[in-house]
Amino acid sequence: DAGVIQSPRHEVTEMGQEVTLRCKPISGHDYLFWYRQTMMRGLELLIYFNNNVPIDDSGMPEDRFSAKMPNASFSTLKIQPSEPRDSAVYFCASSLVVSGPSPEQYFGPGTRLTVT
């Protein structure tokens, strides 16, 4: 398997523009997670899905952020309108569902977003 795939790897955009980040999880994985990495806050969970259904979006900073998972092999994280403080590395991760303790997560390479 190619692992978790994210695109683009780098995105530079101007304030006010819409940004869409994309993620393809590992085939067969039931969970998909979106994280944001910043110096100040470390790795923060934004939202996660189980079988394409959003389970917890309490980490989404504000209404400008939205995430979808239309099918088991694709998810998007959208920021509209973008602001300079959104600049960060955004990671997508996936894992297999288990009935017991939490499974390890497999991370994508991340998208480095810069909003000017």
Place this chain on the structure above:
Amino acid sequence: ILNVEQSPQSLHVQEGDSTNFTCSFPSSNFYALHWYRWETAKSPEALFVMTLNGDEKKKGRISATLNTKEGYSYLYIKGSQPEDSATYLCAFGGSQGNLIFGKGTKLSVKP
């Protein structure tokens, strides 16, 4: 609000030194404790997932212990090598499959 604390924030050691760092987490509603290794410009990769009090896991020169009653885990690296330089993250595993990460310990090993 669940809080996962890691110490120290950063660590500089010489090649050959053994080292260890700490992860503290809530001792109630425990499901799992994860350790990840994160090299610069790469993605976090899982090292260990531990679930039982007293668990000890080992992978090469790296090992980890778990105390769920008091809410801490230690990660040990024996005979550090420059290639061990990375940020080591621990994460508290929730009942729904989610993880709450600490801010990590950044390890630098000088040759």
